[in-house]
C-alpha cells in the first residue's frame with residue numbers, strides 16, 4: 316500500500332487530497348478551496364494570490380482529516396499542468412517544498428490524466444472512449460499503445476468556457492452553476508424554439524467560438540433568451556456527442572466515460588445515455604464531486620504513477636502550461 | 651422486400667413507396683442485408699438494377715431535438731451526394747451515386763468491395779500503406795484545388811479495393827466553399843487519425859501523404875497547408891489563459 320498526498324492548483328481550485336492504494340475507502344482526505352472572481356472570468360494572478368494565501372491552511376486541514384502525518388506519506392504528487400501559469404506555480408512551489416523538507420519523492424501528474432484516472436477508479440469503466448469536458452478542455456481520447464491518445468478536441472474554445480462566457484455576457488451568471496445546474500441549462504428549460512445557429516463538427520473535432528458569437532448576436536437582436544439558451548445547448552452538446560460517437564466507432568470501444576466539470580450536467584448525461592443505448596455501449600459518468608477539479612484525483616494518479624516508478628527530481632519539477640494528455644506515458648496500464 | 655432482414659420501419663415504408671410502389675415498373679432496389687453501422691449511418695448491402703450497391707441511411711438520433719435532427723440528416727445527405735458527384739468529376743475515386751433521397755436521408759451508391767484503410771494498415775507492408783497515403787494526399791490536394799474539403803478525412807473513411815484502387819467515402823461533412831482554414835483542418839484530421847490509431851507509423855505515413863499532396867499543388871502549396879495545420883494545432887488550447895493574460 317502506498318499513501319500519497321496530491322496537490323491540485325491548475326485553475327481556480329486549490330485542492331489537497333490524501334489517498335491510500337489497495338484499500339477501501341481509498342480517500343483519506345479531500346480538502347478544497349475555490350477562487351470565484353467577483354466579476355468577469357478568471358484572473359490567473361488573483362486566483363494565484365488567493366491560493367497562496369490559503370494553501371498552507373488547506374494542506375493542514377487535509378493532514379488533520381486524514382489522520383496521518385507527513386512522515387507517513389510515501390510520496391507527494393502535484394499537477395504540473397496543463398493550466399494557468401501563476402496558479403500552477405502555487406501548487407508546484409508547495410509540493411517541492413514539502414518533498415524537499417520531508418525528503419519525499421515527488422510525482423509529476425498531468426491534470427487531464429488525473430481526471431481520467433479518477434473517473435476510471437470511481438466508475439469502474441475499463442477501456443472506454445474518454446470524453447473530457449471542462450472549462451479549459453474539450454477532448455475525446457482513448458487508451459492505446461501506452462498513452463491516452465486524442466481522437467478529437469475543440470479547435471477553439473472549450474465547452475465549459477462557451478457556457479460560462481455566454482452566461483456572463485447575457486447576465487445569467489456568475490455564479491455559473493446553481494445547485495448543481497449550469498445557468499445555461501436552467502435557462503434552456505424554458506426554451507421552446509430551436510433557432511438558427513451554427514452547428515460545427517469538423518471530422519472528429521468541434522469548434523464553439525462561432526456558435527458563441529452567433530448566439531450573443533441573437534440575444535442582442537432581441538431573440539427570446541431561453542430559446543437562445545436551448546439552441547446553444549443543443550448545438551454544443553450534440554456536437555460533442557457526435558464526435559464521441561465517431562471515436563467510439565473508430566476505436567471499436569464498448570464504453571463511454573464522461574469526466575470533467577461539464578460531466579455534472581444532468582441534461583448532457585441524458586443525451587449521452589441515449590447515444591450509448593443507440594450504439595450498444597455502456598455509459599459511465601464520474602460523480603459530480605469528482606468531476607470538478609480536486610486534490611484526490613492528483614493523489615490517486617500520483618499513487619498509480621509512483622507505484623509504476625514515476626518520480627521527478629525536485630529541481631526538474633517545473634510547470635507545463637500546455638502539457639498535453641497524449642504526451643504522458645501511462646506505464647501503470649497495460650497497452 | 652425480398653431476402654428481407656427486418657428493416658427499421660420508416661426505412662421499409664420509404665423504400666416500398668418510393669422505389670417499388672409507385673410509377674417504377676422495375677424492382678429497382680432490393681435490400682440484401684445489413685452491412686454495418688458507421689458513426690452516423692446504417693449501411694445495407696443492396697442491389698440496384700442488379701448492381702451491387704450500398705444503401706446508406708442516416709436514421710434519426712434520439713438524443714437530438716427532432717427539428718434539428720431532421721435538418722442535420724437532410725443537410726448531410728445532400729452534402730454527401732453533391733461532394734461525391736464533384737469529387738468523381740475531378741477523377742477522384744468515390745462510389746458512384748445511384749439514388750439520393752434527402753427527405754429520408756438515404757443514399758444508394760456503388761458497392762466498393764475492399765478494406766478500410768484503418769484495418770489494412772496493420773495487415774500490410776509499410777510500402778503499400780505509404781502508397782495509399784500518397785494517393786489520399788493527391789485526392790485531398792485535388793479536392794482542395796477545387797475549393798472542396800472532405801471534412802472527415804480519417805483512415806476510417808478510405809476504402810482500398812483488392813486491386814489496390816483507393817476510394818474516398820463518407821463525404822457528409824464536406825465543405826464546398828473551402829478556404830485555407832478548411833483545407834488545413836482536413837489535413838489536421840488526417841494527421842490526427844494517424845497519430846491516434848497508428849501512432850507507431852504516423853510520421854512515415856504523413857510524409858507519404860504530403861508527398862502526394864505536393865505532387866498536385868507543388869511543394870509551396872504543401873508547405874502552406876502544413877503551416878496552417880501547425881497554426882490550428884497551436885490554437886484552441888488554453889484560449890482562456892491567453893485571453894486572461896492579455897488583460
Ligand SMILES: Nc1ncnc2c1ncn2[C@@H]1O[C@H](COP(=O)(O)OP(=O)(O)O)[C@@H](O)[C@H]1O
Nearest residue numbers: 688689690691693704745760761762806819820
Ligand atoms: N460504397 C461503399 N462500399 C462498401 N462499403 C462501404 C461503402 N460506403 C460505406 N461503406 C462501409 O460502411 C462504413 C460506414 O460508412 P460511412 O459512409 O463512413 O458512414 P458514417 O458516416 O456513418 O461513418 C464504412 O466504414 C465502410 O466500411
Ligand SMILES: [Mg+2]
Nearest residue numbers: 688806807820
Ligand atoms: Mg465513416
